[in-house]
Amino acid sequence: MDLSLSEDERRFASEVRTWLEANVQPPPDTEDLAEQVAWGRTWQRRLAEAGWVGIDWPVRYGGRGASPLQVAIFNGEYARSGAAQLVNRVGINLAAPTLLAHGTPEQCTRWLPAIASAQDIWCQLFSEPGAGSDLAGLRTRAEKVTDGWHLHGQKVWTSYAQFARYGLCLARSEAGTTGSQGLSLLVVPMDSPGIEIRPLVQITGDAEFNEVFLDQVFVPDDHLVGAAGRGWAVASTTLAHERGTNFPFKEEVVHEGYLARLFAEAARRGALDEPELSDALVDAYVSLVVLRTHNWRTLSNLARGREPGPESSWVKLTWSDMTQHLSQAALDVLGADSPLWGRWSRQWLWSKSASIAGGTSEVQRTIIGERILGLPREPRPRAGA
Numbered sequence: 001m002d003l004s005l006s007e008d009e010r011r012f013a014s015e016v017r018t019w020l021e022a023n024v025q026p027p028p029d030t031e032d033l034a035e036q037v038a039w040g041r042t043w044q045r046r047l048a049e050a051g052w053v054g055i056d057w058p059v060r061y062g063g064r065g066a067s068p069l070q071v072a073i074f075n076g077e078y079a080r081s082g083a084a085q086l087v088n089r090v091g092i093n094l095a096a097p098t099l100l101a102h103g104t105p106e107q108c109t110r111w112l113p114a115i116a117s118a119q120d121i122w123c124q125l126f127s128e129p130g131a132g133s134d135l136a137g138l139r140t141r142a143e144k145v146t147d148g149w150h151l152h153g154q155k156v157w158t159s160y161a162q163f164a165r166y167g168l169c170l171a172r173s174e175a176g177t178t179g180s181q182g183l184s185l186l187v188v189p190m191d192s193p194g195i196e197i198r199p200l201v202q203i204t205g206d207a208e209f210n211e212v213f214l215d216q217v218f219v220p221d222d223h224l225v226g227a228a229g230r231g232w233a234v235a236s237t238t239l240a241h242e243r244g245t246n247f248p249f250k251e252e253v254v255h256e257g258y259l260a261r262l263f264a265e266a267a268r269r270g271a272l273d274e275p276e277l278s279d280a281l282v283d284a285y286v287s288l289v290v291l292r293t294h295n296w297r298t299l300s301n302l303a304r305g306r307e308p309g310p311e312s313s314w315v316k317l318t319w320s321d322m323t324q325h326l327s328q329a330a331l332d333v334l335g336a337d338s339p340l341w342g343r344w345s346r347q348w349l350w351s352k353s354a355s356i357a358g359g360t361s362e363v364q365r366t367i368i369g370e371r372i373l374g375l376p377r378e379p380r381p382r383a384g385a
């Protein structure tokens with residue numbers, strides 16, 4: 001197998017690197033989420049103006065029509081440059097691929113440019129108090145009214161809802177249906193009358209996610225994505241992209257940098273001979289190499305025009321294990337007297353959410369068992385039990 005880049009690909013990588021070297025700035029040193037978001041919007045707008053956001057989107061929607069390999073090259077260069085992650089992650093990683101796969105050309109034209117520039121931040125209104133892993137058990141209702149829909153219900157854990165202009169909302173639009181039948185995906189303007197957003201504080205001390213209450217919220221007909229009643233297929237696209245198949249090479253380059261710094265720090269402290277510590281570092285390294293190998297395979301599937309499938313569960317699982325191992329190893333290496341302790345203990349706290357957000361590790365293991373390994377299906381609880 002030849003993994004070397006062609007001349008065109010090397011030229012593309014160099015173009016990306018040159019732009020990033022001239023433009024990347026460190027984010028502000030603040031713990032205030034609103035300030036971080038304001039800075040993130042300015043940074044993302046700058047990237048978008050230079051044509052470096054949504055590079056794989058069609059040119060008519062502001063993209064470059066980049067190939068999966070070019071996206072991977074871009075992701076690697078972006079991570080290596082140390083640039084901050086994009087503030088409108090839900091817009092770019094979830095909403096955009098969902099709109100491109102299921103939206104009308106008019107919806108794509110209307111919404112994609114402002115997603116790229118972070119003028120409109122998006123959020124994902126899927127989880128509910130009684131429907132997380134069992135998303136199809138959701139109870140939020142979409143009731144058909146003249147020219148649109150009325151939403152009634154409650155969502156929870158909605159990241160960035162307090163900054164969002166639009167939310168991708170999965171709701172039950174056909175009364176009397178259960179499970180994945182009779183759902184619809186609607187784009188909700190988050191400043192609509194009837195929406196109440198209450199922030200929830202996480203163990204890191206930030207309040208990135210929220211409860212969202214919907215009381216007779218009007219959503220116009222042209223905000224329905226895909227066909228009414230077929231929302232499960234639309235939401236499945238969102239979930240496949242959320243689980244990571246769309247960002248090969250970004251996370252591993254970021255983690256490679258962290259790991260190299262930790263090895264150096266452990267060596268400086270003469271700690272590499274401590275068996276538990278070296279085991280933790282080697283574990284993190286092995287996960288990284290396995291993820292990279294898998295990403296090459298994913299990339300070759302994407303290059304053949306295949307959509308991300310159940311293998312995204314494997315990426316999600318490996319990434320969350322890796323991030324948790326690495327955060328633990330960092331605390332073991334650094335010790336509480338290190339000036340970097342504060343940053344890493346916060347990262348350690350954050351890493352706990354990695355095996356929950358976007359679908360828990362238990363659920364990913366079930367998907368891998370059933371849909372990749374072909375094992376017998378897990379018993380399903382009775383409907384309503």
Ligand SMILES: Cc1cc2nc3c(=O)[nH]c(=O)nc-3n(C[C@H](O)[C@H](O)[C@H](O)COP(=O)(O)OP(=O)(O)OC[C@H]3O[C@@H](n4cnc5c(N)ncnc54)[C@H](O)[C@@H]3O)c2cc1C
Nearest residue numbers: 124125126127132133157158159353356357358359360362
């Ligand atoms: C930081 C963060 C950000 C988030 N952002 C968003 C967002 O923006 N939008 C959004 O819609 N949601 C968001 N979520 C919600 C996330 O998708 C859910 O938390 C997740 O799907 C799990 O659902 P749950 O919390 O209801 O847990 P539950 O589904 O109640 O699970 C509880 C426990 O039971 C286990 N379990 C459940 N079912 C099974 C099963 N069938 N087999 C084996 N074990 C099982 C789970 O693994 C877990 O350990 C976010 C979550 C976090 C942590």
